[in-house]
Amino acid sequence: MQFLLIAYDGTDGEAFRRRSKVRPEHLENVDKLRQKGEFLFGGAILDDNENMIGSVIVYEFPDRQSLDKMLEKEPYITGKVWELIDIKPFRLAKHD
Numbered sequence: 001m002q003f004l005l006i007a008y009d010g011t012d013g014e015a016f017r018r019r020s021k022v023r024p025e026h027l028e029n030v031d032k033l034r035q036k037g038e039f040l041f042g043g044a045i046l047d048d049n050e051n052m053i054g055s056v057i058v059y060e061f062p063d064r065q066s067l068d069k070m071l072e073k074e075p076y077i078t079g080k081v082w083e084l085i086d087i088k089p090f091r092l093a094k095h096d
Helices: 015-035 064-071
Strands: 002-009 039-046 052-060 082-090
Touching: 002 015, 002 039, 015 039, 015 052, 052 082, 064 082
Parallel strands: none
Antiparallel strands: 002 052, 002 082, 039 052
């Protein structure tokens, strides 16, 4: 089952520092998830000045519980980067 995650970073003065600090760990995690077929695609949400302010990711997991278990170890969550997170079931459109 696919899931769409939309997450916004905190807006306090330390938000960018927190993101920068854990970003290498987050990207390493993304690579592992991609290799297992659990990360389908994603990227940063940018503000009008092209500063990273959040993330959009489409995951593939058997169920929401499996996704939630993985997210317990997500560096952007454990590192308190993402402040507001919305997750919805998702279906990627297929073109025949």
